[in-house]
Amino acid sequence: MILEHLQDVIVAPSTPVGRSAIAVVRVSGPQALRMCDQIFQGRKRLSEVGGHQLLNGFIVRGEDVVDEVVAAVYRSPHSYTTEDIVEFSLHGNPLIVERVTDLLISAGARLAEPGEFTQRAYLHGRLDVTQTEAVLATIESRTMKGVKAAMAQLQGDLTKELGDLTGKVRSLVTFIEAQLEFPEEDIPTSSVDPVLEELIADVERLEQAFRRGRSQRKGLTIVLAGRPNVGKSTLFNALLEEERSIVTSVPGTTRDLLTGTLRFPGGQVRLFDGAGIGIAESLPDQIAVKRTIGAANRADFLVIVLDATSGFVPADAELLKLLRTKPGVVVWNKVDAVSEIPKLPNVAGEPISLSALKKTNLSRLLDRIKEEACSQGETFFANRFQKERIRNLAVYLKAALDAQYLDMRAKELRETLTFVATPDRQALNRHILEEIFSRFCVGK
Ligand SMILES: Nc1nc2c(ncn2[C@@H]2O[C@H](COP(=O)(O)OP(=O)(O)OP(=O)(O)O)[C@@H](O)[C@H]2O)c(=O)[nH]1
Ligand SMILES: [Mg+2]
Known part of the structure; x- marks a missing residue:
């Protein structure tokens, strides 16, 4: 190029x-x-x-x-x-x-x-880089909502949001520095808490808008995660209404990562079924488990599948930890084979009880997935630098909130500014630019 x-x-x-x-x-x-x-x-x-x-x-x-x-x-x-x-x-x-x-x-x-x-x-x-990628997104989008979001991006909405955020962080730094000029006055660190909390909420709102954008453009990625033999593949097939994944009563049946698409008006989902997460003896099994864990870490949303016939076991507690960092839903499968639904310790949100085999209560899970994939609200497309920047922004703002002294807060916030204020043009090197443009078609 x-x-x-x-x-x-x-x-x-x-x-x-x-x-x-x-x-x-x-x-x-x-x-x-x-x-x-x-x-x-x-x-x-x-x-x-x-x-x-x-x-x-x-x-x-x-x-x-x-x-x-x-x-x-x-x-x-x-x-x-x-x-x-x-x-x-x-x-x-x-x-x-x-x-x-x-x-x-x-x-x-x-x-x-x-x-x-x-x-x-x-x-x-x-055009700035965000708008450049928006041009690409406008052409590539598979839903009308995606096109609409890309158009908003093209008009510079995200660039403006980031600019507003930069302005807010900058005024906060100025305010704190002014306070520090008068050390004789004992100003409590908490005096800027509400402002910081508001900024963190702003960043979280942006992150949510990115996820919506991805759902509308490429489809939200959802991974079915659970121990071996809990019925993930049965559930995968039932949701897709197609016998895609092999089901047997032998634990460790699925090894390859399989994917299928669920389409809803206004959004779509790429659903993944992989190996059960647990202790793997053979090398192929170990690789398969690693793959599922990798997919779960990259996913936008998780469906944690638990087996009602075995009840809640310690390995399930490990799986639930995945929900600390990303949204998801817990499912008790095989409820057709139990008289009572087991209890779930300390997890936010109600689990959904269903039977993948008998196809009962599947609509509750589908509704939950649809809600996630088609959630209403503002949408942004972010390129990976913006996403990275926003993520770092969240980390530094939280660190600033945790800081004990005002001068430490000012330091964290000044660092924060380097993440939001860097213009795209400087952040990008030639190689990355070439990569972006090579994804375009000739003539655009
Ligand atoms: N009673 C009952 N059995 C089920 C249900 N769902 C799955 N099973 C059975 O559970 C066994 C395992 O099902 P799979 O779907 O292969 O489970 P998996 O989680 O994909 O297993 P791995 O691929 O080995 O990790 C099979 O014998 C299924 O028929 C259910 O809702 N009720
Ligand atoms: Mg399976």
């Missing part, structure tokens, strides 16, 4: 290859209009018209007419890339698209790299 060469005129088809009513070929760069004039014949020359104009005309090669087209002209800086742009709407035949692209290359343009138009918008300062 080329990050410089902004003087080049770039060209690429912006619509998918195939037959269609219309196909678009896009050209951008400082000499784009003059270059297009070499192959376009219309009432006026493209380099003579103002921005935001449509011109009917022909693409010609010497004496030959290649196609009748509409050329849309955008003048710098009022265009997607901020450069001069021409978008030719052609008849949607791949042969014509190829011919027109080739003609422009012969006239001196260069074929654009994937995402290079968006990259130029970024390099010219029209």
